[in-house]
Amino acid sequence: MIRNILCGAAILALAAQPVRAAGCDLSRLVGYTLVFNKVIDSYIEEGQHHQGFEGCNRDRVLVFTDGTGVRCADTFLHHDDRPHGFLFARSNSDMMLCVDDDLYKVAPAN
Numbered sequence: 001m002i003r004n005i006l007c008g009a010a011i012l013a014l015a016a017q018p019v020r021a022a023g024c025d026l027s028r029l030v031g032y033t034l035v036f037n038k039v040i041d042s043y044i045e046e047g048q049h050h051q052g053f054e055g056c057n058r059d060r061v062l063v064f065t066d067g068t069g070v071r072c073a074d075t076f077l078h079h080d081d082r083p084h085g086f087l088f089a090r091s092n093s094d095m096m097l098c099v100d101d102d103l104y105k106v107a108p109a110n
Helices: 002-016
Strands: 033-045 048-051 053-056 061-064 069-072 076-080 084-091 094-099 102-108
Touching (some): 033 053
Antiparallel strands (some): 069 102, 094 102
16 A cells, blocks of 8 residues: 555656656647657758758758758757757647757748
8 A cells, every 4th residue: 555655656746747858848749749850960041051950040941861851930049069859740830849958839841
């Protein structure tokens, strides 16, 4: 009985903590589906291709190592050489990209 109480208390303690993926709080992504986890290789902005990751500016296209990409809808500065991006989506027009501990609103790159 004591084991069941301790087990229940441990589960409640874990449930009270935010669940994180790559540093992002998954409670902000309830209802979303994980679409992929890919390395961000570079970005395209104003027709110029740049290596690495410098965060998001509106309309910047983030390019993954497989050549696919997403378009930034928000602006956030962040620097990392080749971080992993976790794409979560509810629909083709409601997508969030988790990079380290930041969530970016993104759209298809077209």
